Amino acid sequence: MTQVEVIEAVLGGNDEVAAQLRERFDAAGVRTLDIIGSPGSGKTALLEATLPALPSALRVGVLVGDLATRRDADRIARVASQVVQINTAGGCHLEAHHVEKGLAALDLAALDLLVIENVGNLICPVGWDLGQHAKVGVFSVAEGDDKPGKHPPLVLAADALVLTKSDLLPYVPFDRAFFEQDIRQMNPSVPILEVSALKGDLAPWLTWLEAFVAG
Amino acid sequence: MHEFSIAEHLLGQVRGHLPPGGRLRGLSLRAGAAQAIDPEALALAWRALTEDQPERGSVLALERLPWRHACAGCGGAWTSDEALDACGACGLPSRPRGDFELTLLSMEVETDDPG
Numbered sequence: 534m535t536q537v538e539v540i541e542a543v544l545g546g547n548d549e550v551a552a553q554l555r556e557r558f559d560a561a562g563v564r565t566l567d568i569i570g571s572p573g574s575g576k577t578a579l580l581e582a583t584l585p586a587l588p589s590a591l592r593v594g595v596l597v598g599d600l601a602t603r604r605d606a607d608r609i610a611r612v613a614s615q616v617v618q619i620n621t622a623g624g625c626h627l628e629a630h631h632v633e634k635g636l637a638a639l640d641l642a643a644l645d646l647l648v649i650e651n652v653g654n655l656i657c658p659v660g661w662d663l664g665q666h667a668k669v670g671v672f673s674v675a676e677g678d679d680k681p682g683k684h685p686p687l688v689l690a691a692d693a694l695v696l697t698k699s700d701l702l703p704y705v706p707f708d709r710a711f712f713e714q715d716i717r718q719m720n721p722s723v724p725i726l727e728v729s730a731l732k733g734d735l736a737p738w739l740t741w742l743e744a745f746v747a748g
Numbered sequence: 749m750h751e752f753s754i755a756e757h758l759l760g761q762v763r764g765h766l767p768p769g770g771r772l773r774g775l776s777l778r779a780g781a782a783q784a785i786d787p788e789a790l791a792l793a794w795r796a797l798t799e800d801q802p803e804r805g806s807v808l809a810l811e812r813l814p815w816r817h818a819c820a821g822c823g824g825a826w827t828s829d830e831a832l833d834a835c836g837a838c839g840l841p842s843r844p845r846g847d848f849e850l851t852l853l854s855m856e857v858e859t860d861d862p863g
């Protein structure tokens with residue numbers, strides 16, 4: 534029996550593709566977001582409400598990852614100039630090669646912002662680099678205030694955290710201070726952006742997004 | 749569930765490093781605290797993936813690194829399986845440190861080579 538020393542990143546292959554994607558985004562001047570949140574947290578609804586509220590000169594494309602169906606892409610197609618649905622056929626997260634394949638159907642030169650809606654999952658997508666410039670975690674009031682504490686990797690990796698469905702705050706038990714305290718213990722500086730896609734209350738998120746696009 | 753995708757990446761990686769004619773008997777990995785990997789799920793995924801492959805029966809050993817904590821109050825340092833932890837000495841909540849590392853460290857390889 535021989536011991537072969539390796540010492541090499543297991544996801545190095547994914548990271549290489551992601552680095553190439555990032556170069557393509559940079560060359561085309563496209564800012565790219567990876568949006569991560571549990572199933573039903575409100576990722577698609579957030580995009581449906583956000584895109585019409587952005588300056589009309591801003592050209593936005595969306596890649597939507599799902600286990601199956603193209604329902605989310607159909608919803609977003611009403612508000613985005615370019616949309617591509619990526620079905621992972623059971624895969625619980627997007628990988629860089631999924632995005633690379635999705636880009637074949639997008640014209641990067643005609644975009645300023647590319648939003649990737651990851652497969653609904655709070656855990657699995659976090660460790661995969663997609664070539665994005667920022668990761669946004671989505672939590673919703675309906676899921677409960679304890680979710681950040683139970684999902685440290687997303688809280689640590691996120692460049693911004695959205696708390697959506699704020700219109701439900703009067704109706705469900707949700708301790709806003711507790712929610713924030715867990716986040717602050719892990720990530721003292723991440724912006725926490727409270728929104729309601731249903732009501733169109735998006736101000737802090739739109740401000741963050743416009744600054745993000747400006748670079 | 750992403751343990752299955754990780755196992756697939758791992759199999760490709762292992763094959764790239766396997767000496768000609770070598771049979772894989774074991775592999776050892778290290779995962780950072782922030783790389784939320786369930787060791788049992790990964791071992792199970794590895795077994796399922798290699799069941800009808802030459803790597804069948806190889807044993808996967810995964811070392812999960814704990815979260816690192818340092819107290820902003822008293823300067824005490826410790827490690828924990830919990831990301832949200834508090835200092836045992838002064839009770840202050842502590843900010844967890846851990847990374848997304850996932851590294852293939854080494855492989856145990858059997859060769860027919862008689863020496």
Ligand SMILES: Nc1nc2c(ncn2[C@@H]2O[C@H](COP(=O)(O)OP(=O)(O)OP(=O)(O)O)[C@@H](O)[C@H]2O)c(=O)[nH]1
Pocket residue numbers: 570571572573574575576577578579605652653654697698699700701728729730731732
């Ligand atoms: N009350 C309220 N409901 C919302 C809001 N945003 C989304 N919803 C509802 O939440 C449900 C899920 O919304 P989606 O946008 O499909 O969630 P998603 O995160 O894209 O879900 P997956 O893509 O399946 O992971 C739908 O019934 C929405 O109508 C909101 O701001 N307020």
Ligand SMILES: [Mg+2]
Pocket residue numbers: 576577578605650
């Ligand atoms: Mg969706």
Ligand SMILES: [Zn+2]
Pocket residue numbers: 625626654657749750751
């Ligand atoms: Zn998974």
Ligand SMILES: [Zn+2]
Pocket residue numbers: 819820821822823824835836837838839840
């Ligand atoms: Zn202390």
